[in-house]
Amino acid sequence: MVRAAVLPAVGAPLTVADIELPDTGPGQVRVRLAAAGVCHSDLSLSNGTLRQPVPAVLGHEGAGTVVDVGEGVAHVVPGDAVVLNWAPSCGRCHFCGLGEPWLCARAGTAAAEPYATLTADGSALYPGLGTAVFAEETVVAANAVLPLPEGVPLADAALLGCAVLTGYGAVHHSARVREGESVAVYGVGGVGLAVLQSAGIAGAGQVIAVDVAPGKEELAVAAGATDFLVAGEDTAKQVRRLTGGYGVDVAVECVGRAATIRTAWSSTRRGGRTTVVGIGGQDEKVSFSALELFYFGRTLSGCVYGNCDPSQDLPLLAEHVREGRIDLSALVTDRIGLEGIPGAFEAMTQGRGGRALVEF
Structure with missing residues (x-):
């Protein structure tokens, strides 16, 4: 018992x-x-x-x-x-x-x-x-x-x-963040913090954390964020403003809400990549026009369990923990x-x- x-x-x-x-x-x-x-x-x-x-x-x-x-x-x-x-x-x-x-x-x-x-x-x-x-x-x-x-x-x-495998995999397997790329992370919970740390392992340059709670700024910066934004109606514009008007190379959405997914996608540059990690309900609908899909050339992808093979990735994560990178x-x-x-x-x-x- x-x-x-x-x-x-x-x-x-x-x-x-x-x-x-x-x-x-x-x-x-x-x-x-x-x-x-x-x-x-x-x-x-x-x-x-x-x-x-x-x-x-x-x-x-x-x-x-x-x-x-x-x-x-x-x-x-x-x-x-x-x-x-x-x-x-x-x-x-x-x-x-x-x-x-x-x-x-x-x-x-x-x-x-x-x-x-x-x-x-x-x-x-x-x-x-x-x-x-x-x-x-x-x-x-x-x-x-x-x-x-x-x-x-x-x-x-x-x-x-869960949190670390998912966050690490979102960065390294799904979004495939490259050295020097800019990254925006939407949602600074357990998975979002793991994404921020993993972006540092990937060698990301500018890393922007976005959350509805202003009090999470300290957590985000400690995990590797170079900038922090409180989510609002003009979040995508703020992200583009921080990146020379272009938008980030990669956005990782860790919330699972239609509005946040749409904002994350809109905050990436032309040709950028958005990975959705958050799990939303089936009634959460995201809309795009056919013209903007063509014009921006962005990629939107889902991410299940970080697209990881835990038996292969767990030893790698343990090494990152031992070396202080996680x-x-x-x-x-x-x-x-x-x-x-x-x-x-x-x-x-x-x-x-x-x-x-x-x-x-």
């Missing part, structure tokens, strides 16, 4: 309760969590923007220690430090065959199957995004567990499971317990802070 933050129904408040995990089966791993990041995707799952069977234990950004392994698991053993991978690829589907494991057709199947029981009434519980790390322990498929390279603090390593602790503005998750959701809604980290 372990404690977990349970979402009883879509739109309902989370409650901390005792749950019963099953025995570790073949091809499964049981992990004792050291920490779990509170991501905007968790908020979207809780309020119905993204679909999630309920009742559920949310949380998908986590790191911890292996407690038990099932038959057939050989890449980790009890006692190993690991990072959870919420979108493990099958290696067999059409997209995996194309070398695009971040689009794996089977990556989300675990979230649709019950994995635990609520001890109070015996209700079956579903794992948020297949990982359910808002709990002291979780049981996941073996391919959802990645060994943590040495030299990375276990608690802060939770951020590698500062995981700088992404964390609040360290909380399970009871603090609703407050972290509220802070996200109000645009406050960076990443909140649940520490067990």
Whole structure:
């Protein structure tokens, strides 16, 4: 029996309760969590923007220690430090065959199957995004567990499971930022801060951070921003003004709102590139005229999990952490317990802070 933050129904408040995990089966791993990041995707799952069977234990950004392994698991053993991978690829589907494991057709199947029981009434519980790390322990498929390279603090390593992989991949795999290029980052939350740090690794020149909250300027500058703008109706014009009238080479949108996506696209130069990382609702519609699409020659692309292969990118990120190029602790503005998750959701809604980290 372990404690977990349970979402009883879509739109309902989370409650901390005792749950019963099953025995570790073949091809499964049981992990004792050291920490779990509170991501905007968790908020979207809780309020119905993204679909999630309920009742559920949310949380998908986590790191911890292996407690038990099932038959057939050989890449980790009890006692190993690991990072959870919420979108493990099958290696067999059409997209995996194309070398695009971040689009794996089977990556989300675990979230649709019950994995635990609520001890109070015996209700079956579903794992948020297949990982359910808002709990002291979780049981996941073996391919959802990645060994943590040495030299990375276990608690802060939770951020590698989503925010940092996504932010790093948005810069290096999707937008492919080149040395000296200018970059605008929309949304200075956990992922946005990771994008700012990753832009520095790529050798970007001017890096403009944009957020609705003026108080995030200090966070943004510490993460590598050379300029900070408070989002408003003329944000795109302000970005162009800061870049000699042209606009940035690359814009990375980390909010997931139609208006922000449109602003990010409008703030890039002719021939520039906009990468959308934020996850919005299906009712968020973005409009472009046929003429401007032709004239500006810009590229607009989506970005799923940073277009990363976590098994390949995690060791690279660990090296950046060890060498000081990525500062995981700088992404964390609040360290909380399970009871603090609703407050972290509220802070996200109000645009406050960076990443909140649940520490067990």
